[in-house]
Amino acid sequence: MTPEEKLQQYLEDGILPEESDELRQLLEDESLYEAYLQYERIDAELKALPRPKLSDDFTARVMAAIPEAKTSPPATPVVRLEDRPRPRRKPHSKQMTWFRKHPGLVAALLFFSLMSSATLGLWNGSTETMTYTKVPGIVVTANEVVVPKDVIVDRDITVQGGDLRIEGTVNGNATAVHGRAYLASAGEVTGELEQIEQIFEWVWYSIKQIL
């Protein structure tokens, strides 16, 4: 126990006769004496802290609030239930409170869900019908666009919802969305030959197109 704790101990329990010498010794130290006076003061002040009084009708209120089930067990419980003050309905469910707390997040989620459903719709729609860049000289079948031998396409070519087969030359990018892009041994693409199967790639591709 530190000397200071000893001082507190004396304050708390009083001093036994055999301890008085020890206390006297401790108090010879100036700073400990100061501390002792401080502790005495704090102790007195804590004892003197205001004690508010209970309301006079406290007991009556407690007795009114306790459930009376114990004193009269076979009493009519149905009536008692109705007598009881109804708990106030919570103004909002947990979810509503959550929504109220995070309006930004809710807005972001809403935006995201609408945006993604729109995007998904476009993405899925792209598989149904084949669309392609109209370039003179290419051959189009039900689900394939062919750049025949000896045909030179001087621009980008894109096929959506079908395959793209290049036997001639494409001076630009060749892209197949939701389909395959074949490059025959004699074919040539000066730009990039791309095959887009994933929605993310498609989204990125769409953005690139817009830009």
Added chain:
Amino acid sequence: MERLTTRLVDELRSGNHDSFAELVELYKDGVFAVAFKILYDRGEAEDAAQETFIRAYTRIDTYDPQYKFKTWLYRIATNVAIDRLRKRKPEYSMDAEIAGTDGLTYQDHLADDAPQPDAQVVHREIRGEMHEAIQQLPDKYRIPLLLKYVDDLSLKEISVMIDMPVATVKTRIFRGREMLKTIFQNREGFN
């Protein structure tokens, strides 16, 4: 009081509703004092005291008569009060200024039951300081220290109430007092 309590508890257990009112009368001030020391708010302490008695009533079967009824009851009071303390919104403070008043705090709403003769004037300032200093103590030191000043609670009783070994209770009380001392010393250093 001990024997009266035992008799009242026995009666209550055998279904005598009225004996509980007597128990409330006997212990309400102590229970309220415990709750007040922890919560430091008159209204909240009164609510906590009421909740304590209701809990004691509904759980009277769990009371083991080989222990003191007072300790059992105070333990419930402590738990109820500490629960409320935890649930309390941090921004709520008795010392917060009431909106629209000039420097009036909720503390001023406390009923001051002490008479205020001139001699009181000096003391009032000290008490205000003490109140402020107490608020600065962390709960774990403040609660044992203040409980020590509820009538004549022993360390043993406090240790049961806050569910902590006697030695820990003692250390925390000492530490709490030491912190108060430091707070006062620093304050005087400023002046």
